[in-house]
């Protein structure tokens with residue numbers, strides 16, 4: 462590498478991904494080992510047991526910290542395990558202000574698991590920073606944000622909310638799964654920690670689950686390393702390797718996702734069977750200006766309104782290039798129905814409150830030839 466600060470794609474391919482010194486292998490080896498031989502009591506090469514540390518995992522953690530611009534990263538068995546670890550950094554009596562429009566699994570964890578351990582939660586519409594300010598309490602330790610939100614693609618202003626939270630002694634966590642560090646780096650905007658479901662764009666190939674927390678302070682990383690050891694929800698060496706392989710192409714994949722995403726959003730916005738499109742790249746998105754300021758691209762997550770459950774079902778039955786299924790961020794186009802899939806746990810009333818209708822469809826636009834995706838959506842929409 463030259464003296465110039467390496468760019469994003471170079472860091473993705475090289476940081477933590479250095480050739481293996483013993484053999485020169487250009488890819489990081491999968492250290493499939495549970496334990497490590499010791500020369501004498503307490504004398505070892507830095508690893509004792511793979512729940513505590515593993516060389517493949519170390520490499521991935523180094524890589525992801527560099528991509529988000531943090532001081533360290535800790536990886537977990539899934540995105541939910543990573544969010545669980547963040548909540549486990551708190552103690553009974555602590556309060557979290559969270560977005561009201563998060564991935565459904567997050568409020569399920571907060572309300573049905575962490576609330577039993579004495580954490581309290583207030584859910585607010587984080588698209589207006591004043592709502593966050595209003596609901597901060599003396600015991601608020603964290604503000605938990607998703608931007609854009611899942612599935613309604615509402616944005617929140619990470620810089621403004623971080624300034625408010627910091628003034629009141631709270632830290633800000635951003636779930637950056639939808640954008641990946643290629644299109645949005647919340648730490649540069651003031652966030653204290655970033656979480657991802659690596660299952661999505663970071664892995665990129667829909668072949669493994671994982672989660673990561675990227676930290677800005679060594680104390681956060683120490684607490685999370687302790688939680689890896691104490692609770693054990695770590696990512697296996699093979700799954701770490703899949704993500705290391707995935708991030709090598711993150712930059713080119715995200716460029717193509719974004720290019721296809723913009724074309725699909727334009728097509729849906731003009732389609733007579735589609736009543737509304739939620740995509741921050743469309744000029745009529747209420748936070749389009751914030752999107753241009755805060756993100757480096759608009760990505761490929763789009764939601765659109767078909768009008769009813771029956772309409773959604775008619776179209777979803779017909780898709781062929783798009784695959785009907787949960788998840789997002791893979792090279793293949795995935796299409797889903799939030800009310801019965803990702804947001805089923807919220808219940809009808811919970812969904813109604815935040816505007817998730819039965820006719821809403823979410824699409825994670827893949828990197829197939831965009832003409833094929835558009836033809837597929839067109840023929841499927843004709844069924845409505």
Ligand SMILES: Cc1ncc(COP(=O)(O)O)c(C=O)c1O
Pocket residue numbers: 539540541542564566607611636638639657658659660670671672788
């Ligand atoms: C934004 C977001 N955060 C977190 C998660 C949870 O990640 P995982 O499924 O890897 O546990 C998801 C899953 O869909 C998600 O979309």
